[in-house]
Amino acid sequence: MKLFTDHRLTIAAGFLLAAALIGAGIAHGGAVPDIFDLARWGHFLAGITWVGLLYYFNLVQVPSLASVSAETKTELFREGGLARRALWWFRWAAMLTLIFGGILYMHLAKTGAEGVDIRIGATLAIIMWFNVWFIIWPARPDRQPHQRAAVDPDAVLHGLQRPFPHLRLTGDRMRTDALSDTRIIEAWSNNARP
Numbered sequence: 001m002k003l004f005t006d007h008r009l010t011i012a013a014g015f016l017l018a019a020a021l022i023g024a025g026i027a028h029g030g031a032v033p034d035i036f037d038l039a040r041w042g043h044f045l046a047g048i049t050w051v052g053l054l055y056y057f058n059l060v061q062v063p064s065l066a067s068v069s070a071e072t073k074t075e076l077f078r079e080g081g082l083a084r085r086a087l088w089w090f091r092w093a094a095m096l097t098l099i100f101g102g103i104l105y106m107h108l109a110k111t112g113a114e115g116v117d118i119r120i121g122a123t124l125a126i127i128m129w130f131n132v133w134f135i136i137w138p139a140r141p142d143r144q145p146h147q148r149a150a151v152d153p154d155a156v157l158h159g160l161q162r163p164f165p166h167l168r169l170t171g172d173r174m175r176t177d178a179l180s181d182t183r184i185i186e187a188w189s190n191n192a193r194p
Contacts, residue, residue, distance in 0.1 A: 090136075
């Protein structure tokens with residue numbers, strides 16, 4: 001079935017199924033979701049994607065790259081390669097998590113319901129978002145003008161090409177995000193609503 005072999009169709013079907021379930025709930029007397037319900041849903045979905053990819057990088061991809069050939073690494077980082085696609089989703093999941101989280105935070109602040117744990121989580125999320133967009137993403141080999149023709153993923157993985165030379169890159173920065181996201185997951189679980 002093409003629905004399960006094309007990721008775009010699978011994602012679209014997931015959104016259509018969610019809309020159908022929301023519609024069925026409304027038809028049976030449920031409340032119409034407001035912008036904050038939709039923002040909560042988007043924040044949760046984007047956050048799961050972001051954190052899931054973060055753990056994928058930390059537990060699977062980065063450790064595995066140490067044992068693959070240079071040709072395989074080049075293939076992974078080429079246009080449309082696995083690493084490039086995963087970093088693209090990682091980057092945009094971070095952005096959407098921050099946007100939806102900002103909408104939720106404004107709602108909570110307006111109602112006086114934001115607590116210290118929400119402020120801590122928001123602060124960590126902003127730091128993590130900055131790390132993704134301004135430290136990890138610019139360090140991609142294809143973003144380095146002198147490396148566009150010949151990608152050297154080893155240089156990125158070992159911090160040799162750095163937009164901010166005083167900072168270590170990729171593995172350490174992603175592990176910083178992983179450390180921060182454990183606090184955010186704990187806050188999510190304490191603030192989950194039925």
